[in-house]
């Protein structure tokens with residue numbers, strides 16, 4: 001195991017009383033996995049990651065990280081990990097290559113090795129030709145990849161990435177995902193935080209969903225989605241007064257659950273939503289009711305979150321909507 005944490009708790013003391021940021025987190029990350037820590041703002045992702053990276057002390061709980069005990073051997077942990085913070089760690093005015101070499105020397109890497117390793121990582125992360133550039137002249141995606149070079153320069157076994165793609169455009173995000181997969185293919189283990197559902201889905205072998213400082217779901221993306229039963233169907237009515245009649249038709253469908261009405265929308269869940277629709281539409285039509293629209297969508301990680309917490313992770317650009325009418 002690359003990370004094995006038990007009962008991690010972190011409480012912050014503030015003027016307005018204690019903030020229970022992390023409330024008993026157990027987690028295991030195997031060697032060579034990409035594990036995503038997914039949750040809304042303020043859920044406790046960064047706090048958990050900072051504890052595992054030795055940057056803040058747990059209030060209670062234990063962990064082994066990269067083969068070393070977090071409490072007894074924080075220096076050993078630090079040697080084995082790379083940590084790429086949300087805000088990055090390069091100065092705008094500095095020269096990219098100098099930042100990398102200085103950072104490596106902090107870890108005791110000699111200058112010649114630092115330059116050789118740094119240049120190799122620049123090639124690997126598509127930063128060729130940018131070694132002498134001022135950091136502030138790099139694009140968002142280039143700067144994020146430079147942050148990753150900084151985190152990798154001492155060849156850690158385990159890399160922590162805090163929201164690696166926040167603020168990047170879709171193309172730069174997809175490009176960074178490729179690079180993160182490349183790191184894993186080279187044998188690194190990656191633990192990242194994200195609040196993007198599509199990122200967790202596309203990139204991670206396993207996902208831990210955290211809310212209010214507690215893990216509420218864990219598993220492979222597909223496993224998690226399978227826990228949510230059925231496709232979600234939304235029927236848009238042209239007239240809200242017809243909702244009771246439509247609800248009645250839906251109630252007669254075998255397997256329909258979670259039937260809800262909200263103004264001009266009747267929604268429900270049903271296995272194989274796509275194949276029951278034609279019959280349903282005929283029944284509604286037979287009653288002389290006209291629909292304004294129909295949507296079916298397969299369970300998403302947001303549905304997993306919704307099922308576990310009763311709230312949405314609210315990430316509109318990542319729902320897999322399939323408009324069928």
Ligand SMILES: Nc1ncnc2c1ncn2[C@@H]1O[C@H](COP(=O)(O)OP(=O)(O)OP(=O)(O)O)[C@@H](O)[C@H]1O
Nearest residue numbers: 012014019021039040041042043044045046047048
């Ligand atoms: N140093 C601190 N002092 C007081 N409260 C803190 C401190 N750091 C974090 N918190 C609080 O702890 C909770 C968890 O914060 P954390 O940064 O871990 O969440 P997060 O899931 O990483 O959120 P985000 O996605 O916004 O980064 C929040 O309520 C936050 O305000």
